[in-house]
Amino acid sequence: MILVTLGTHEMPFDRLLQAIEQAKQQLQLDEEIIVQSGNTKYKSDAMKLIPFVSYEEMSKLYDDARLIICHGGTGSIITGLKKDKRVIAAARLNKYGEHNDDHQLEIISIFTEAGYILEWKEDESLADVIEQASTFEPKKFVSKKEQLLSVLEDFIEQV
DSSP, X not given: OEEEEXXXXXXXXXXXXXXXXXXXXXXXXXXXXXEEOTTOOOOOSSSEEESOOOXXXXXXHHHXXXXXXXXXXXXXXXXXXXXTOEEEEEOOOGGGTSSXXXXXXXXXXXXXXXXXXXXXXXXXXXXXXXXXXXXXXXOOOOOOHHHHHHHHHHHHHHO
16 A cells, blocks of 8 residues: 655645556556545546545555655654555645645655655656655664653753
8 A cells, every 4th residue: 555645735736646657557556545635636547646644544545555655744754664664745835835835855865865755856756756656775764863862851950
């Protein structure tokens, strides 16, 4: 199963779903594609769209997925990485009315350059990136959250 996450941002992200439908057809994928579509109102016979799910349901979807395709939100990306999934991220772009600015380009760039994820850019074939994902070996993601909390606790105790 391929899981697509668009997050909860109020602006639509139809462009990514159109690219997924094209890639599904090009690659002749017969596996299920489940989309957490958020506020994107899109109709498709090729994908199962669910606007919002609980945290527990989303966690299970991530667990069951072979591949994660997501918007450039840090939560979506990091969840996939923590679950040792291959992740393809696509930036919501301001020029298409998908976000208020282009900060997702920066987020995706950092994760891509570090070797954690693959990026789908608007001028690329998503089918090609999906094929690349089948052999992509992402760098193991290790969260620094616990280390940061420890430093903060030590600091607070000293104050």
